[in-house]
Amino acid sequence: MANPCQLLYCHCAYAKVVPREVKQEVLKQLSESGVAFDAVADLCEMSARQDPALLQIAQQENVRIAACYPRAVKWLFAAAEAPIQEQTHRVLNMRTESAAEIVSRLLSTEEITSSNEDMAAVEETPIEETQVEEP
Amino acid sequence: MISPVAASWRVVLYEGEGSHPLGADERFEATSALLERGYAVSNVRPGGRLPNLGHADLLVLGRFVGEKPPHVEDALGEVRLHFHQLDEGIIEAGAASVLALVEAEQNEQNVTPPGGWKPWFPVIDFDRCTNCMQCLSFCLFDVYGVSGDGKIQVQNQTNCKTDCPACSRVCPDVAILFPKYKAGPINGAEINSDDLRREAMKVDISSLLGGDIYALLRDRSEKAKSRFSKERDDERALKERMRCLKKLQEGLGDLEIPAEVISSLPSMDEIQAKAAEAKRKAEKALQQQEQSKHDV
Numbered sequence: 158m159a160n161p162c163q164l165l166y167c168h169c170a171y172a173k174v175v176p177r178e179v180k181q182e183v184l185k186q187l188s189e190s191g192v193a194f195d196a197v198a199d200l201c202e203m204s205a206r207q208d209p210a211l212l213q214i215a216q217q218e219n220v221r222i223a224a225c226y227p228r229a230v231k232w233l234f235a236a237a238e239a240p241i242q243e244q245t246h247r248v249l250n251m252r253t254e255s256a257a258e259i260v261s262r263l264l265s266t267e268e269i270t271s272s273n274e275d276m277a278a279v280e281e282t283p284i285e286e287t288q289v290e291e292p
Numbered sequence: 293m294i295s296p297v298a299a300s301w302r303v304v305l306y307e308g309e310g311s312h313p314l315g316a317d318e319r320f321e322a323t324s325a326l327l328e329r330g331y332a333v334s335n336v337r338p339g340g341r342l343p344n345l346g347h348a349d350l351l352v353l354g355r356f357v358g359e360k361p362p363h364v365e366d367a368l369g370e371v372r373l374h375f376h377q378l379d380e381g382i383i384e385a386g387a388a389s390v391l392a393l394v395e396a397e398q399n400e401q402n403v404t405p406p407g408g409w410k411p412w413f414p415v416i417d418f419d420r421c422t423n424c425m426q427c428l429s430f431c432l433f434d435v436y437g438v439s440g441d442g443k444i445q446v447q448n449q450t451n452c453k454t455d456c457p458a459c460s461r462v463c464p465d466v467a468i469l470f471p472k473y474k475a476g477p478i479n480g481a482e483i484n485s486d487d488l489r490r491e492a493m494k495v496d497i498s499s500l501l502g503g504d505i506y507a508l509l510r511d512r513s514e515k516a517k518s519r520f521s522k523e524r525d526d527e528r529a530l531k532e533r534m535r536c537l538k539k540l541q542e543g544l545g546d547l548e549i550p551a552e553v554i555s556s557l558p559s560m561d562e563i564q565a566k567a568a569e570a571k572r573k574a575e576k577a578l579q580q581q582e583q584s585k586h587d588v
């Protein structure tokens with residue numbers, strides 16, 4: 158299924174703060190949906206390492222991130238010198254929202270804009286992509 | 293500051309052209325098992341592209357049609373693709389066998405395994421931070437530092453004591469987050485009027501301690517020295533530190549400092565040295581801040 162957004166799922170692997178049933182259900186439904194998505198074990202750990210992947214994600218447009226509180230995610234990216242700003246990055250909070258709400262917002266085909274999103278970011282630089290060699 | 297390090301590698305579950313799709317359950321279970329072990333996973337679907345997330349090594353797993361070369365490098369040798377066929381045997385054996393395959397390849401390629409540390413450290417909300425340096429002065433473990441342009445910075449994340457949110461309690465501006473903390477606003481939840489009321493009641497840590505955060509610790513250290521000069525032992529020193537922290541807690545509310553942290557506090561002499569160093573850094577940064585205000 159085509160989706161104009163880049164989807165990023167954070168598994169919060171090193172703590173139990175995101176309800177297990179919510180994160181498992183979100184991951185399950187993403188897996189069943191047929192969309193392409195990226196999943197990371199723990200955005201906090203990546204921020205502490207200043208993982209260059211965060212900068213790559215920050216430079217993408219139209220990104221939806223399933224993780225935790227938008228304020229926490231915003232400053233985790235900023236701490237890794239990969240700021241996400243208004244308008245292109247939407248953070249969905251698996252600590253407070255239901256799996257159904259998260260999945261429906263992740264899979265929404267509507268483009269992220271400052272007027273329709275709670276938390277977003279603009280970054281001018283387009284992402285460089287690595288085309289996987291066709292087998 | 294930890295120098296930037298890319299994750300060891302990323303696992304790609306490839307279901308694009310030239311491969312057969314996985315079942316939804318297989319995809320979910322493999323992704324979930326890999327994430328639990330700390331791996332990043334990209335799911336590539338037909339027609340999909342793989343975003344460049346800066347990984348040098350990609351372990352590409354799929355039900356490929358025909359044979360794949362085991363390793364491919366890009367022209368610059370910056371990205372290496374390691375292909376692995378997910379044959380029926382692996383798929384039938386389930387997620388554990390996918391994990392075993394990834395770990396075997398990791399050992400073979402000498403790639404550092406992920407994980408090994410619970411990522412617990414403070415994150416600063418610079419929309420709120422006023423650069424007062426109280427956190428720098430408070431933390432005894434050198435987690436905080438000052439950037440080249442005089443701004444507070446979290447510099448040594450791995451020095452932070454797991455599950456200790458105490459510095460967030462001393463921040464007068466509710467600007468310190470611990471994303472893995474149980475409750476708001478420390479976990480990043482929006483700050484409500486109750487939180488702000490609590491902050492307004494918070495005693496300024498430096499005034500609480502007579503202008504210097506460690507003055508109390510030092511005074512008590514001096515008293516302790518005279519009292520216990522001949523018989524001071526670890527147990528007494530520990531009790532002394534706990535008394536100091538209790539005093540701090542009376543002023544600041546429950547700091548929730550875990551017992552392991554209290555027992556691992558540096559010695560009084562080290563605390564004094566750290567206090568002097570933190571004070572020096574904070575003063576320098578604050579002076580720099582004043583100076584730049586005048587320059588504007």
Ligand code: SF4
Nearest residue numbers: 167169200201225471
């Ligand atoms: S960003 Fe949030 S959900 Fe992700 S690892 Fe950190 S605390 Fe957990």
Ligand code: SF4
Nearest residue numbers: 421422424425427463
């Ligand atoms: S105590 Fe709070 S406001 Fe002061 S420098 Fe630290 S984070 Fe910023």
